[in-house]
Amino acid sequence: NAGVTQTPKFQVLKTGQSMTLQCAQDMNHEYMSWYRQDPGMGLRLIHYSVGAGITDQGEVPNGYNVSRSTTEDFPLRLLSAAPSQTSVYFCASSYAGQNTEAFFGQGTRLTVV
Amino acid sequence: AQSVAQPEDQVNVAEGNPLTVKCTYSVSGNPYLFWYVQYPNRGLQFLLKYITGDNLVKGSYGFEAEFNKSQTSFHLKKPSALVSDSALYFCAVRDGGGADGLTFGKGTHLIIQP
Numbered sequence: 210n211a212g213v214t215q216t217p218k219f220q221v222l223k224t225g226q227s228m229t230l231q232c233a234q235d236m237n238h239e240y241m242s243w244y245r246q247d248p249g250m251g252l253r254l255i256h257y258s259v260g261a262g263i264t265d266q267g268e269v270p271n272g273y274n275v276s277r278s279t280t281e282d283f284p285l286r287l288l289s290a291a292p293s294q295t296s297v298y299f300c301a302s303s304y305a306g307q308n309t310e311a312f313f314g315q316g317t318r319l320t321v322v
Numbered sequence: 323a324q325s326v327a328q329p330e331d332q333v334n335v336a337e338g339n340p341l342t343v344k345c346t347y348s349v350s351g352n353p354y355l356f357w358y359v360q361y362p363n364r365g366l367q368f369l370l371k372y373i374t375g376d377n378l379v380k381g382s383y384g385f386e387a388e389f390n391k392s393q394t395s396f397h398l399k400k401p402s403a404l405v406s407d408s409a410l411y412f413c414a415v416r417d418g419g420g421a422d423g424l425t426f427g428k429g430t431h432l433i434i435q436p
Contacts, residue, residue: 242423251426254423257423267423301424310356312368313366313367315364
């Protein structure tokens with residue numbers, strides 16, 4: 210049972226480069242979301258999706274794009290990486306509903322130099 | 323807007339002693355409250371949640387949490403700490419009448435000393 214799978218685990222980018230962080234879940238969850246974790250700041254919501262074809266912005270969406278063409282996949286795109294985007298990124302999924310717990314991937318550690 | 327506060331960056335407890343990790347929240351609707359644990363270089367693992375009903379919620383690994391509506395708190399507790407409980411703990415809230423994403427506290431490092 211794979212759960213939530215994120216790739217890659219580690220990535221180093223140069224300022225201005227673009228890349229896509231991949232996230233896939235095999236639990237048929239409706240909700241998926243992306244968070245970034247920075248020291249002393251907890252996790253902050255970047256974007257989320259309540260189903261295929263539906264996405265919305267979270268607390269810190271600037272510099273990131275998402276799309277949800279299938280229930281399973283929710284990629285996060287950095288169009289032009291900046292050092293401020295150095296962080297650990299977590300993807301999460303859950304069943305629909307406000308009272309459902311989220312399942313998290315193992316994270317992607319991104320460094321922008 | 324919803325928010326969560328974890329007032330302690332670090333909590334130190336001797337093994338075998340009871341532990342408490344504090345969390346207070348603010349929401350406009352009914353709160354859905356969660357505790358997660360993060361071990362080094364790992365993702366977050368769900369511990370327990372409060373939806374409605376009993377104010378004392380039991381979860382994984384012997385943890386429990388007490389919901390107090392008047393104090394808007396949801397403190398994590400365990401009667402007898404283990405060294406293996408040492409980790410980073412996050413409290414999170416979802417507003418029943420609002421957005422779908424979770425709002426997290428900044429996290430509390432729990433250190434259990436042998």
